[in-house]
Amino acid sequence: MKSASLVTRLRASFAFVVVGMSLVVGGAVWLISQQAMRNQLRRDVVSATSFLEGQLATRRKSLELQCRLVAEQPSLRAILLDPAASTDKDTVRDRLQFFCESVGADGLKFTYAESDVVVAVGIVPDEGDSHEFKGSTGDSVSPSGRGLVLGHQTPVQVGAQVLGEITAYTEIGMQEAKSMARSLGAEVAFVLDGRALCSSISLRESLPNDLEFHRITLSGRDFGSQQIILRKTESGRQLRATIFRDESEAIGAFRGLQNLFLFILPIATLLAIGVGSRVASSITRPLRQVVRAARQLQDGEWPETLNVDRDDEIGLLTSVFNETSRSLKASQERLLAMIDSDPLSGLMNHRRFLEVLDQEVLRAKEFESHLSLLIVDIDDFKPYNERHGFAEGDARIVDVAQAIEYATPDYITIARFGGDVFTVLLPNCSIDRAETAGEAIRAAVQSLRSGLTVSVGCAEFGVNTSESSGLLLAAELAASRAQHLGKNRVCRFDSVPGADDNADPAQLHRFIQDGSIATIQALAAAVDAKDAYTQGHSQRVAEYAANLARFVGSPRSEVDLIFRTGTLHDVGKIGIPDAILKKPGRLTDEERAVMETHPVLGELIVRKAPQLADTIPGVRHHHEAYDGRGYPDGLVGEAIPFMARVLAIADTFDAMTSDRPYRKGLSVEIALAEIEKSAGTQFDPFLARAFVDLMSGERAKAA
Numbered sequence: 001m002k003s004a005s006l007v008t009r010l011r012a013s014f015a016f017v018v019v020g021m022s023l024v025v026g027g028a029v030w031l032i033s034q035q036a037m038r039n040q041l042r043r044d045v046v047s048a049t050s051f052l053e054g055q056l057a058t059r060r061k062s063l064e065l066q067c068r069l070v071a072e073q074p075s076l077r078a079i080l081l082d083p084a085a086s087t088d089k090d091t092v093r094d095r096l097q098f099f100c101e102s103v104g105a106d107g108l109k110f111t112y113a114e115s116d117v118v119v120a121v122g123i124v125p126d127e128g129d130s131h132e133f134k135g136s137t138g139d140s141v142s143p144s145g146r147g148l149v150l151g152h153q154t155p156v157q158v159g160a161q162v163l164g165e166i167t168a169y170t171e172i173g174m175q176e177a178k179s180m181a182r183s184l185g186a187e188v189a190f191v192l193d194g195r196a197l198c199s200s201i202s203l204r205e206s207l208p209n210d211l212e213f214h215r216i217t218l219s220g221r222d223f224g225s226q227q228i229i230l231r232k233t234e235s236g237r238q239l240r241a242t243i244f245r246d247e248s249e250a251i252g253a254f255r256g257l258q259n260l261f262l263f264i265l266p267i268a269t270l271l272a273i274g275v276g277s278r279v280a281s282s283i284t285r286p287l288r289q290v291v292r293a294a295r296q297l298q299d300g301e302w303p304e305t306l307n308v309d310r311d312d313e314i315g316l317l318t319s320v321f322n323e324t325s326r327s328l329k330a331s332q333e334r335l336l337a338m339i340d341s342d343p344l345s346g347l348m349n350h351r352r353f354l355e356v357l358d359q360e361v362l363r364a365k366e367f368e369s370h371l372s373l374l375i376v377d378i379d380d381f382k383p384y385n386e387r388h389g390f391a392e393g394d395a396r397i398v399d400v401a402q403a404i405e406y407a408t409p410d411y412i413t414i415a416r417f418g419g420d421v422f423t424v425l426l427p428n429c430s431i432d433r434a435e436t437a438g439e440a441i442r443a444a445v446q447s448l449r450s451g452l453t454v455s456v457g458c459a460e461f462g463v464n465t466s467e468s469s470g471l472l473l474a475a476e477l478a479a480s481r482a483q484h485l486g487k488n489r490v491c492r493f494d495s496v497p498g499a500d501d502n503a504d505p506a507q508l509h510r511f512i513q514d515g516s517i518a519t520i521q522a523l524a525a526a527v528d529a530k531d532a533y534t535q536g537h538s539q540r541v542a543e544y545a546a547n548l549a550r551f552v553g554s555p556r557s558e559v560d561l562i563f564r565t566g567t568l569h570d571v572g573k574i575g576i577p578d579a580i581l582k583k584p585g586r587l588t589d590e591e592r593a594v595m596e597t598h599p600v601l602g603e604l605i606v607r608k609a610p611q612l613a614d615t616i617p618g619v620r621h622h623h624e625a626y627d628g629r630g631y632p633d634g635l636v637g638e639a640i641p642f643m644a645r646v647l648a649i650a651d652t653f654d655a656m657t658s659d660r661p662y663r664k665g666l667s668v669e670i671a672l673a674e675i676e677k678s679a680g681t682q683f684d685p686f687l688a689r690a691f692v693d694l695m696s697g698e699r700a701k702a703a
Contacts, residue, residue: 042226043331044186048243049228051184054355056230058362059150059170060139065366066103066168067154073099080156080163089119097121106149107169113162123171125149140167141231141239147173147198148190148239173198187244191227193237207242215247222247286314290321302329342416344394345401353415353423354468360413360427361468364461371461372434373471374424375479376404376441379453379487381420399448407444408437423475431460431492438490446488453488455479460493473608480604484597537654542566544650545643548687551694562643565618569647572602572619596631599623617641622648625682638684645684649675649691652682668695 070076076095079088092110100108100122107122125142140151153167172190181188181200189199194209201218207225208214214225223244231239286306293303303325306318340352348356357373364371378384378400385393397420404414404422413425424441426434438456445454457478461471474493482491546563554562573581576598580591587595603620606612621644624630626637630648640648656671666674672692679688 039328039331044184044243044245045226045228048184048186048188048241049230052180052188052228052230052241055180056150059172060152063105063139063150063152063168063170064154066105067152067166069103070096070099070108070168071154071156071166076156077158077163081158089117092119093121103168105168106171109167109169110156111165111167113164123149123169124167125151125169141192143192143195143197144171144173147171147177148192174200184243187223187246189242189244191240191242196242199242201244216244218244286310286318290318293321293325297325297328345398345416347401347422348413348415350415350417353413353417353425356413356415357425357468357471360425361461361471364427368462370428370430371471372426372429372431373459373461373475374426374434374438374441375417375457375472375475376400376422376424376438377455377457377479377483378420378445379455379483381452384452396448396450396452399450400445400452400454403444403448404441407440412437431458434458434460435490435492442488442490455482455487456490457482458490458492473605476604477601480601481597484593484600537658538567538570540654541569541647541650544653544691545646548646548650548691548694549643552687552690558643561614562618562646564612565615565643566647566650568602568606568612568615569619569622569651570598570602571605572598572600574601574605576601596623600632618643618647620644622651624648626684627681630682640684645687649683649687653691653695668699672696 073095076092076099079091079095096108096110096119099105105122107120107124109118109120109124111118123144125144140153142149142151149169149171151167151169153165155165156163177188177190177198177200187199187201189196189201189203189207191197191207191209196203196207203218207216208227211227211229216223216225224247225242225244227240227242229238229240289306293306296303305322305325308315308318308322340349341347342349360371363369378396381393381396384396397416401414401416401422404424408414408424408426411427412429413427415423415425417423424437426437429437435458438458442454442456445452457475457480459471459474459478461468478491478493482489485491542563543566545566546559549559549562576595580587580594583591599620599622603616606615606619618641621633621635621641624633624635624640624644625648626640626645628634628636630640653671653675656666656674657668659665672695675683675688676692679685
């Protein structure tokens with residue numbers, strides 16, 4: 001029998017390899033998707049454990065404060081010390097009702113010391129339903145008709161005489177559970193003694209009563225679920241939380257990829273018959289890399305990032321695998337980093353500092369006390385590391401940390417917030433005292449004679465901002481201003497240009513966290529509103545830039561990104577003083593230096609919103625010039641990001657054609673001639689000529 005030709009055997013072999021590898025990769029994707037579901041839930045459980053325990057701790061502290069405030073009320077003690085009034089339960093109940101509303105408790109209960117008489121108001125559980133927490137004397141947990149009730153008990157005494165006990169209660173219901181679920185990004189239910197008391201999602205089915213991973217269907221949706229133990233009661237019962245992760249959200253991308261493989265498998269087989277061994281090799285090589293890397297993951301090793309040099313399905317698979325690997329590795333690093341101390345400096349780490357900051361903000365709100373924050377940023381530390389090596393850089397980090405500790409009082413909180421950034425939290429300190437402390441730190445670091453200096457930004461809670469996130473942003477803006485004013489100095493937030501009574505960084509922080517196109521446009525409008533002569537500037541720049549990108553053939557995703565970036569490109573002008581921004585005449589050198597900081601301030605603001613990270617290159621570099629004479633980094637030619645080169649043309653064109661107080665806007669013809677004249681110097685020559693062609697064509701159509 002005549003054997004098949006070599007071409008036939010190669011085609012058949014390649015088809016077999018393609019089919020076989022497709023099946024292997026499809027199986028690997030399925031395994032990874034299932035593992036991704038479990039890993040996502042594990043991450044949710046870790047995050048939820050810390051978050052929910054923190055929520056319970058916050059509730060406990062609030063209850064303890066409420067109990068203490070009521071127990072120390074002179075009017076209550078006076079009633080209880082009066083023999084006639086103390087037996088008048090209505091009088092006691094009236095006072096408890098008043099105190100319940102005053103301290104913000106959901107319920108209060110007073111138990112007389114020498115009898116079992118109880119006076120209660122508000123939400124108070126039955127005595128038999130209350131269970132004490134182990135290791136937390138005075139704390140209790142109880143079911144209620146709408147959810148879960150937490151309680152805390154404090155004695156009422158005058159001197160050594162105990163008059164009775166006050167118990168304050170707070171209820172966690174469905175609304176609170178939904179709020180916690182939004183913060184966690186996963187659904188949550190509280191379970192006591194196997195019974196679901198309240199949840200963020202409707203529960204008609206019974207829940208598994210163990211700590212294992214389960215798949216469960218709720219209201220027609222598939223979830224992965226797992227319980228965690230939050231507290232144990234003295235009676236041995238457990239307060240648990242069940243975390244639900246929507247399966248479609250966790251592995252939706254993998255399901256789509258599985259369906260894609262099923263679709264392309266027969267097509268790939270037919271195409272494989274008509275291609276040679278070289279094409280077969282080019283396809284199977286990346287597949288082998290993915291399988292090998294998947295096996296490394298299964299063995300507990302982290303593979304190197306796979307090279308993605310193609311845009312087909314295999315490139316998509318490789319990208320998805322890279323993203324999955326990075327996500328798994330980042331999750332492990334986050335778990336390892338969840339300790340309180342920075343291993344190098346010995347100071348408090350980033351995560352723990354944010355917890356302390358939130359606690360101190362709550363305390364400052366409750367007691368109406370001062371609270372100030374310093375951001376200490378080491379100047380030019382990256383070049384120092386490059387010159388002297390990382391070992392020397394680590395040693396200087398330790399020196400700076402010790403200098404900060406030496407220069408500040410013992411009662412303050414110091415943390416290593418980033419690689420070369422430290423935070424100093426000063427309770428009961430006004431911004432004036434914080435500025436003095438910042439000067440002491442700056443001088444202490446300079447005295448080290450290592451050649452390093454620091455820029456310090458300071459802000460005060462309640463004065464410059466009303467939230468912890470705003471306090472951080474305010475201090476960071478002040479530190480950034482200190483660096484751009486020459487470094488080795490201290491800058492208060494209230495000295496940052498634009499930091500007036502209406503410039504609460506907390507509002508800006510909440511604004512950029514949304515990241516939707518509506519809020520981006522609203523933020524741009526807020527920027528434009530600072531200058532009445534450039535109303536709509538950001539919107540027009542976004543439209544010009546998007547049209548130019550579309551005209552030169554950019555994909556739709558890039559056009560959309562350029563539009564969003566154009567809308568945000570001048571967000572840093574929020575930090576520019578109105579006196580400079582609205583000056584009718586030519587700026588002085590000093591004023592121009594301040595104006596030229598707005599791209600860097602814009603980057604600092606936008607970086608706070610992860611969903612806007614892809615706009616950073618355009619926000620920072622839209623004033624770079626093609627010949628390298630732009631700012632802030634002096635980039636040259638194609639080293640300038642593409643979107644920044646597009647935005648530079650759109651920004652300049654709108655500026656030239658807009659009316660200003662000191663001049664009339666140029667005509668479109670003159671403005672286009674200026675742009676064409678600056679091709680190759682200020683602007684990308686290809687994009688500049690394309691823009692001229694685009695605008696000329698639109699004018700011709702309009703005519």
